[in-house]
Amino acid sequence: MDKENPEAFYKRLHEQLEESAKWPSNYLYKFIVESKPEKVSQIHKIFDNTGAVIDLKESKNGKYTSVSITVNMKNPDAVIEKYKEVGQVEGVISL
Template identity: 60%
Template sequence: MSKKQNQEEFYANLKEQLAETSNWPSEYLYKFIVKTSPEKIIEVESIFDNAGAVITTKESSNAKYTSISVNIVMENPDAVIAKYLEVTQKVEDVISL
């Protein structure tokens, strides 16, 4: 199975789970990990800019990585997945959790 197929399957499963477990619009908590650099953090934050998101960051104990939590109200499961895809396409080497 290719990486693209795995990604498509992952997002299809996520969409199904979100539709079954939440009433929309709903708050959603995104979690990302990036190598610690102000530029990377700003890249992720800018994707959620002007959307009413509450963003918190925390450096790892050795300061090599930073976790970014984004709490935001999303309209539906498709909107949640669209943001994940936007982040992974625009921010190099980001890890989505």
């Protein structure tokens, strides 16, 4: 994500999502976070009660965890809202 201009990033993402899928649609989120239980738990809580399928994979040295989340989203705005929520987790990297 463009740290200097997040609104431009989200506007471009919104346009790409509008063009690339029919909504509602399944969406795959991918994040990298430190392998600390509280960090992974924060991401889990953001997707609670959404029917999300969450897959975790630790890095070889165990320092980081890859979090893949597949969830049915109603529209591009809902997708972006979740990115913004996860962005509040300290140290998370959105892919």
